[in-house]
Amino acid sequence: MFWVDEVVDKILETYPDQDEFVVRDEKTLSGPVHVGSLRGVVIHGIIAQVLNERGKKGRFVFEFNDFDPMDGMPSELEGKGFDEHMGKPLYTVPSPDGKAENFAEYYGQTFLGVIKEIGFDPEIPHAKDAYKSGKMNKWIEIGLTKNNKIREIYKKISGSEKPEHWSPVSMVCEKCGKIGSTDVIAFDGEKVKYVCTKDKVTWAIGCGHEGEVSPFDGNAKLTWKVEWPAKWDVYNVSVEGSGKDHNAAGGSHDVGEAICKEVSKTHIPFNVPYEFFLIGGKKMSASKGLGQSARDIANLIPPEILRYLMLSKKPNQAIEFDPEGDTIPRLFDLHDEAAKWYFEKGERDTMQTDLARSFELSQTSSEKPKERFLPRFSQLVFIIQIPRLDVYEEVAKMKGSELTEEDKEEVDLRVKYATKWLETFAPERYRYHLQETLPESANNLTDIQQRFFGILAEKLEKLEMWEGEAIHGTVHEIVKSDDEFGPKVCFPALYTLFLGKEYGPQVGWFLSALEKEFVINRLKEGISVETSHGASQKETLQEDGKIEAGITYEQAKKLLDEHIKDPIIKMHCRESEVVLRALAKHFGEDEELWGIAGLLHDIDFDKTKDDVKDHGVMCRQILKNAGVTDELIEVIASHTYGMEEIPEYKDKNRSTRFQHALAAGETITGLIYAYGLMRPDKSLANAEVKSIKKKFKDKSFAAKVNREVVKECELIGLEVGEFLELSLNAMKGIANEIGL
Ligand SMILES: [Zn+2]
Numbered sequence: 078m079f080w081v082d083e084v085v086d087k088i089l090e091t092y093p094d095q096d097e098f099v100v101r102d103e104k105t106l107s108g109p110v111h112v113g114s115l116r117g118v119v120i121h122g123i124i125a126q127v128l129n130e131r132g133k134k135g136r137f138v139f140e141f142n143d144f145d146p147m148d149g150m151p152s153e154l155e156g157k158g159f160d161e162h163m164g165k166p167l168y169t170v171p172s173p174d175g176k177a178e179n180f181a182e183y184y185g186q187t188f189l190g191v192i193k194e195i196g197f198d199p200e201i202p203h204a205k206d207a208y209k210s211g212k213m214n215k216w217i218e219i220g221l222t223k224n225n226k227i228r229e230i231y232k233k234i235s236g237s238e239k240p241e242h243w244s245p246v247s248m249v250c251e252k253c254g255k256i257g258s259t260d261v262i263a264f265d266g267e268k269v270k271y272v273c274t275k276d277k278v279t280w281a282i283g284c285g286h287e288g289e290v291s292p293f294d295g296n297a298k299l300t301w302k303v304e305w306p307a308k309w310d311v312y313n314v315s316v317e318g319s320g321k322d323h324n325a326a327g328g329s330h331d332v333g334e335a336i337c338k339e340v341s342k343t344h345i346p347f348n349v350p351y352e353f354f355l356i357g358g359k360k361m362s363a364s365k366g367l368g369q370s371a372r373d374i375a376n377l378i379p380p381e382i383l384r385y386l387m388l389s390k391k392p393n394q395a396i397e398f399d400p401e402g403d404t405i406p407r408l409f410d411l412h413d414e415a416a417k418w419y420f421e422k423g424e425r426d427t428m429q430t431d432l433a434r435s436f437e438l439s440q441t442s443s444e445k446p447k448e449r450f451l452p453r454f455s456q457l458v459f460i461i462q463i464p465r466l467d468v469y470e471e472v473a474k475m476k477g478s479e480l481t482e483e484d485k486e487e488v489d490l491r492v493k494y495a496t497k498w499l500e501t502f503a504p505e506r507y508r509y510h511l512q513e514t515l516p517e518s519a520n521n522l523t524d525i526q527q528r529f530f531g532i533l534a535e536k537l538e539k540l541e542m543w544e545g546e547a548i549h550g551t552v553h554e555i556v557k558s559d560d561e562f563g564p565k566v567c568f569p570a571l572y573t574l575f576l577g578k579e580y581g582p583q584v585g586w587f588l589s590a591l592e593k594e595f596v597i598n599r600l601k602e603g604i605s606v607e608t609s610h611g612a613s614q615k616e617t618l619q620e621d622g623k624i625e626a627g628i629t630y631e632q633a634k635k636l637l638d639e640h641i642k643d644p645i646i647k648m649h650c651r652e653s654e655v656v657l658r659a660l661a662k663h664f665g666e667d668e669e670l671w672g673i674a675g676l677l678h679d680i681d682f683d684k685t686k687d688d689v690k691d692h693g694v695m696c697r698q699i700l701k702n703a704g705v706t707d708e709l710i711e712v713i714a715s716h717t718y719g720m721e722e723i724p725e726y727k728d729k730n731r732s733t734r735f736q737h738a739l740a741a742g743e744t745i746t747g748l749i750y751a752y753g754l755m756r757p758d759k760s761l762a763n764a765e766v767k768s769i770k771k772k773f774k775d776k777s778f779a780a781k782v783n784r785e786v787v788k789e790c791e792l793i794g795l796e797v798g799e800f801l802e803l804s805l806n807a808m809k810g811i812a813n814e815i816g817l
Contacts, residue, residue, distance in 0.1 A: 079431045079434040079435060079438070081123050081124060081127050081388070082434070084124060084349060084392075085124060085127045085128060088128070088315070088347050089133075091347055092315060092347075095133075095315065096134060097133070097134040097136065098128050098133060098134065098135050098136065098316060099136050099138050099312055099314045099315050099316070100122075100124050100125040100128070100136065100137050100138065100314075100316040100317070101121065101138045101139075101308070101309075101312055101314045101316070101317045101346070102117045102118060102137075102138075102139050102199075102317065102318075103139065103140035103141075103142050103204075103308070104117075104139070104140075104142060104185070104188065105142040105145045105167070106141055106142060106143055106167055106180070106181035106182075106184045106188075107145065107147060107148065107151070107167060107184075108151030108153075108154075109151060109153070109184060109187070109370035109371075109372070109373075110184060110185075110187070110370060110371050110372075111369055111370060112354065112356070112369055112370060112371045112373070112398070113320075113354035113355075113356075114188070114371060115191065115354075115371050115383070115387055116320075116351060116354045116387050116396065117319070117320065117351070118192055118195075118199075118387075119195070119197075119384060119387035119388050120318055120349060120351055120387075120388070120392060121139070121199075121316070121317075121318065122137050122192075122196075122197035122199065123388055124349070126438070127438075136200060137197060137198075137199040137200065138199060138202060138312060138314075139199035139201055140201070140202050140203070140204055140207075140308070141181060141182070141185045141202070141204065142167075142204045143166070143167045143168035143179070143181030143182070143185070143203050143204055143205050144166050144167070144168060144203075144205045144207075144208055144256075144298050145166070145167055145298075145301075146163075146164050146165060146166060146247075146255070146256045146281065147159075147162050147163050147164065147166075147167055147170050147257075147281075148163070148164070148257060148278070148281070149280065150163070154173055157173070159173075162180075163281045163282075164255035164256065164258050164278070164281025164282070164283070165254050165255050165256065165257075166205065166249065166256050167180050167181035168180070168181050168182070168205045169254055185201075187370075187371075188371055188372070189201065190372070191371045191372055191375045194380045194441070195375075195380045195381075195384040195387075195441055196384060196440065196441030196442060202312070205295065207308070207311060207312075208294070208298060209294055210294075211293065212311050213311060214293045214294065216299060216303070216310070216311070216341075217246060217293060217297055217299065219303075219307075219340060219341060220244065220245040220299050220300075221261070221269065222264070223340050224244050224245060224246075227245055227336060227340060228243055230335045230336060230339060230340070231302070233335070234327050234331050235327040235331070235332055236327060242260075242261075242262075244260075244261035245299055245300045245302075245303040246261055246292060246297050246298070246299060246300075247259050247299075247300065248261060248269055248271040248288075248290070248292060248296060249296055249297065249298075250284060250286055250288070251286065251288050251290060252273065252284050252286035252288070253284035253286065255281055255283055255284070257277070257280065258273050258274055258275075258277050258278065258282065258283030258284075259272065259273050259274070259277075259283065260272050260274055260277060267291060268289050268290055268291055269289065269290065269291070270287070270288075270289045271288055271289075271290075272285075272287045273285060273286040273287075301329060302329045302332045302333060302336075305329060305333045306336045306341065306343065307341075309337070309343065310337075310343040310344070314346040315347060316347045316349065317346040317347075317348065317349075318348060318349030318350060318351055318392065319348070319350060319351070320350075320351060320352075320353065321350055321352055321353060323350075324350035330348065330350075349392055350392065350393070351393070352392065352393055352394055352395040352396070353395050353396075354395070354396045355396065355398065355754065355755070356369050356398055356399070357398060357399025357401070357402055357751065357779060357780070357781070374400075377400055377405070377494070377498065377502070378405060378408065379490060379494060381412070381439050381441055382408060382409060382412055382439075384439045384441060385408070385415070385439035386398065386408055388438055388439060389411065389412075389415070389435045395755075397755070399779070399780060399781065400502035401502045401780065401781040402504060402777060402779070402780025402781055403777050405454070405498055405502075406455040406458065407777075409453070409454035409455075409491075410453065410454070410455075412436070412439070413451045413453070414432060415432040415433065415435050415436035415439075416436045416446075416451060418430070418432045418433040418436070419432075419433040419436040419437055419446070421433070447483055449483040449484050449486075449487050450472070450475075450476045450480065450481075450487065451487060452475055452476075452487070452488055452491060453475070454491060454494075454495060455582065456471075456475065456582060456583075457472075457488075457491050458495045458498065458499065458503065458507055459509055459581075459582045459587070460472075460590070461492055461495055461496060462508070462509045462510070462511075463509070463511045463590070465511070466590055468488060468492060469485060469488060471590055472484070472488050474544070474589070504781060505721060506580055509576050509578075509581060510577065511576065512574075512575060512576060512577045515574070515599070516573065516577035517577075518573050518578075519574060519602075519606050520606060520607070521573075522570055522573065522603065523566075523570075525561045525566060526566060526570035526603075527603065527604045529555065529556075529559075529562055529566070529567050529570065530570070530571075530574070530603045530604050531600075531604050532555050533555055533600055534597050534600040534601055534604070536551050537551060537588075537593070537597060537600070538597055540593075543589060544589050545583075545586040545589040547585075548585040548588050549583070549584065549585025550585070552567075552571075552584055552585060552588075555567070556568075568580075568584065571584060572584075574599055574602075574603045575587075575588075575591070575596075575599060618733065618737075618792065618793065619732045619733050620733065621733045621734055621735045621736075622708070624667075624670060624706065624708040624709055624712070624735070625670075625706050625709070626670050626705065626706065627704045627705045627706035627709065628673065628703055628704050628705050630669055632703070633673045633676050633677055634676070636677065636680065636699075636703050637650060637676055637677065637680065640680050640681070640683060640684075641679070641680065642683060643682070643683065643686075646679055646683070648814070648815050649679065649743070649746060650676050650677070650679055651676065651811065651815070652746040652749075652808055653675035653676065653679075653739075653746055654672045654673075654675035654676040655672070655675070655807040655808065655810060655811055656743070656745065656746060656803075656804045656807045656808065657671040657672055657675030657738065657742050657743075658671060658672040658675070659803050659804065659806065659807035660738045660742055660803065661738075663795075663803060671735070671738070671739075673709070674709060674712055674713055674735070674739050675742060677696075677700065677705070677713055678696075678716050678739060678743055679692075679696075679743075680696045680700065680713075681694075681695035681696040681699055689720075689722045690722055690723055691723070692720075692722075693713075693714050693715075693718075693720075693723060694717075694723065694725050694726070696710075697714055700713060712733070712736055713739070714726075715729070715731050715736040715740070716736075716743060718730060718731050718736075718740075719731070731789065734793045737789040737792050737793045738793055740786050741787050741788075741789040741790045741793075741800065742804065744782060744786045744787050745782075745790075745800065745801065745804045746804070746808065747779060747782045748769070748772065748773060748778075748779050748782040748787070749761070749801075749804060750808075750815070751772075751779035751782070752764065752768075752769050752772050752779070753817035754817070759817065760812065760817050761817045762809070762812065764805060764809075766798060766801050766802045766805060769805060770797065770798055773787070773797065773801065787800070
């Protein structure tokens with residue numbers, strides 16, 4: 078059974094006599110809402126929907142939490158005059174655009190836009206109204222009078238010891254309006270004496286005011302762990318899930334439950350704990366100037382697909398989403414597979430039935446989905462890159478019949494998203510450029526590959542029907558016909574001939590999209606070219622020579638602080654530093670010099686992240702101004718040599734040990750970091766080289782980590798396994814710093 082139906086069964090078992098169910102979720106609106114928050118929205122929304130299907134009244138209630146204090150600055154608002162508002166309730170902070178009602182509403186409405194696009198229409202109560210209307214008064218009183226009991230629960234459940242005068246209630250300071258900075262001193266049953274302190278929290282400075290005022294009707298709020306069970310009670314919640322961080326042993330859910338049982342004697346809603354939503358590619362937000370908010374990601378994939386992404390996995394499975402890897406084309410494929418089983422008229426097994434159900438629930442409108450042809454996303458990505466191809470015509474070939482109006486609508490929609498993906502995150506291996514003339518790389522073909530072209534040209538010429546399946550069959554038959562051939566010899570050669578790179582879309586389909594004559598002629602051209610006869614073209618390593626840094630390690634650290642603000646990039650630089658130090662030690666080179674190279678290699682990243690074409694180029698001036706020597710600058714700049722996106726460097730090659738070490742070293746940090754994050758303990762402590770090596774071979778894992786660059790370690794005499802071990806150990810050494 079599909080997981081939602083199982084969960085709803087259990088809910089109905091838990092509340093056999095109940096007809097109306099409040100299914101509640103909330104979000105503190107302290108900045109752009111991260112896409113991960115959509116997981117909670119979809120889980121709650123879909124449970125409410127299925128409760129309705131079962132003839133119950135399922136009410137999806139999504140609270141805008143606008144009463145929490147502003148306790149962090151969204152990066153987009155840094156330096157824009159919002160500092161004075163730190164510590165104030167979010168609904169009293171002005172809207173960043175000056176148009177929305179307030180700060181919380183600005184971010185909340187953007188998020189609600191996405192929620193509605195993916196087909197949910199929750200009730201939207203606001204936390205400030207719950208307080209102001211007096212609904213929370215009972216709980217404010219509990220907080221003020223039972224504070225000692227609650228303090229004991231904290232200690233017993235979570236081990237957290239609060240000082241004797243601690244109160245779970247914060248007053249809104251009447252003078253400065255802040256809520257994060259106040260301490261309760263006394264409560265006489267009607268009024269609270271409080272002081273607005275200067276140093277209660279690091280993110281807000283109070284005004285020093287001492288006051289006395291009623292804590293009710295919106296003048297005070299509860300701290301999260303007490304507010305949560307209060308809301309379960311006040312909203313009469315039947316079902317409320319939450320992320321796994323809240324559900325850890327001794328975490329906020331446990332504390333909330335204990336308060337319900339021991340203090341308020343109120344009910345505990347049915348819980349649905351769920352796993353994290355992980356965005357792959359840690360450089361993602363920075364590298365293409367696009368963020369990770371729900372709005373940003375909703376712009377990348379159609380609403381149905383986004384909804385499918387969020388509901389297709391069971392709550393206890395993490396969702397990994399990497400727009401720079403294969404996630405998006407794979408997601409379309411999975412969705413299309415589910416659609417196929419939904420429309421299947423014959424028998425379905427359990428898994429196929431679940432897939433059909435996941436498709437049904439991913440619909441964003443209540444109308445029954447209409448059957449239409451779903452062209453494969455990865456093939457559309459290819460088609461739209463080849464100007465000579467007509468999209469409708471090619472899709473009609475894929476379908477095997479004329480396209481209906483609905484088919485065309487679907488094609489248009491997918492083309493829109495495929496174009497968007499190519500403009501933003503699509504990795505290099507999805508980018509194709511049909512070579513109108515024989516590419517230069519054809520010079521590296523071998524005699525065997527040319528023999529393969531000869532046989533293929535002859536057989537294809539005789540082919541009567543120029544269509545995918547027949548071509549596919551012909552190619553594969555030849556590939557298998559000779560021990561010297563085989564897929565590893567033939568396919569890269571074939572793609573090289575047409576695309577100038579060693580991979581491409583499924584070959585039969587791909588060749589069928591081109592004219593027969595063009596294909597045959599190109600094969601013949603490939604045969605006639607003078608080849609290198611498979612001669613080894615291995616480059617020899619050049620000497621680094623004696624290199625001075627021109628800058629001390631301390632100066633390098635300062636330079637980094639000056640130029641790199643993004644903490645994730647900083648962390649990446651620090652990781653690269655330690656890996657480079659370990660490599661220097663291994664080779665008996667200057668550890669400080671190599672460490673500085675690692676630390677500074679991305680020094681221009683903040684300036685080039687939106688337009689990567691100058692990455693590694695712009696750093697030259699920054700480093701020069703800081704006194705770095707030309708020799709070290711050359712090494713640092715070389716880490717982006719050969720990148721297609723960088724016109725100045727795309728034809729340059731790394732040539733020395735130091736250069737290869739830097740490129741391989743800074744690249745491997747991404748894989749090890751991603752590996753650490755996916756481990757159940759989110760730590761590198763028990764990480765093993767063997768399993769990282771597996772991940773290295775699994776091209777879909779942390780797909781943006783360029784394996785070819787990592788393999789440059791072999792050019793400097795390190796096996797991949799050895800290199801991984803050395804890098805892993807180096808990163809383990811700073812595990813605390815990088816949160817692994
Ligand atoms: Zn104050």
